[in-house]
Amino acid sequence: MAQKPKIPCDSPFPSAKQDATNVSYDYGTEQSRSPSYRLAYDDADFMMRDELRPVRLQLELLKPELTQAEHNIKATVVIFGSARIPDQQYAEQALSNAEQAVKKQPGDEELRQKVVEAQRILKKSHYYEEARRLGKLITMEARKLEQLVVVVTGGGPGIMEAANRGAADVDGKSIGLNIVLPGEQKPNPYITPELCFQFHYFAIRKMHFLMRAIALVAFPGGFGTLDELFETLTLIQTRKVRRVPVILFGRNYWDRIINFDALVEEGAISQCDRELVQYAESADEAWAIILDNYTNGNNHKDN
Known part of the structure; x- marks a missing residue:
């Protein structure tokens, strides 16, 4: 017979996990077989109710937060880009x-x-190789800094895979923030397993992209990349997050996709908003921008 877990001597109460492990739900009575008798946090049907959405939002915020805190992750470089660009x-x-x-x-x-x-x-496809080089470069060079800096991606294939792969090339940690989509999107195999998360809510996922970010690098991509890019720019513009470098990788691509100068000319954004965006053509150039900003302490200033 399996031995029941002991209550820690430093706590007068059993933990929630211990109660969920020790409880018997079926005493052979209608009352004990009723769904209402299950512990609330151990009742999957109850936790999935629409009314419990605020609780699920909080859990989805807390789980990656606590896990990253346990790994002492306080600074990240976010790398976005298309899932459709392979090696x-x-x-x-x-x-x-x-x-x-x-x-x-x-x-x-x-x-x-x-x-x-x-x-x-x-x-x-050369962008895949540059994203891989950037993931590797960040991971290697960050070891010379006082604070650990970790690469974070959306956890999928393409550019995301490349950045995680670069970190893995030098035995470094990297984070993947995957999301449940109608089509299958499994995590790429280069994410550090204990730092591979899955989200239901886009909003909470995007919060985690920015909560520890010291820079954001956007490689060529589609709707998802544009969504994450413009949300970041909007939050910086409105001072909802501190200003960090926003680096667009591959100016020829981005100049075709987004006409920032036209937005200035139309009065839709100001020239200082236009200057929130910088460009890079190589992993070395992107890292130089990130390092200069980070070591000068600019990432800790509100703008």
Whole structure:
């Protein structure tokens, strides 16, 4: 017979875990079999009720917060970017597959379009390598600083995988903040397992991206990257978070996607808002911006 856990001598009360482990719900009576008899925190159906959303929001905020505190993580560099940009080898294979499909059905316009898309993805695959280099560089160079600095990503494939992979290349920790999506998005294999989190609420996930951030680097990406980028810029602009470097990686891409100068010309943002954004073309350049800001203490100033 399994031995029941002992109550710690420094506590006069059993823990919630001990009570949940020791309790018997079925005494053979209607009362004990009723769902109402279950401990509230041990009742999954109760915890999933719509009315319990505020409690779930709090739990989703607390779990990563407490875990990162246990690992003494106080400073992070957030790396955003497309899940659709793979490494060069994968991109080359995808292009080859698309070209082979066209050879078999040369008149299929949809297949020809897939070749064009694969060519564009291959052209952008160098961003995967730069994100990997940046994850590695941050992890290595941060060891020279007094405070641990950890790479954090959205935990998925593509650019996110590359940044986590770079940290893993040098045996460093990195964080993945994954989210439940209609399509499967499993965590990439390079995240430190004990720092791999999953979220239901986008809002809480985005809070965790920024709570410890000393910089944000946005590689080319789509809706998700743009959402996270503009939320960060809005929070800095409105002074809801402290000012940190916001670095757009690959100016040619970003100048095509976002016309910040037009926003200034239209009076939609001010010139000082425009200056919240900086650009980098290499991992070394991005790290130099981050390090300069961090070592000068600018990341601790409210703006």
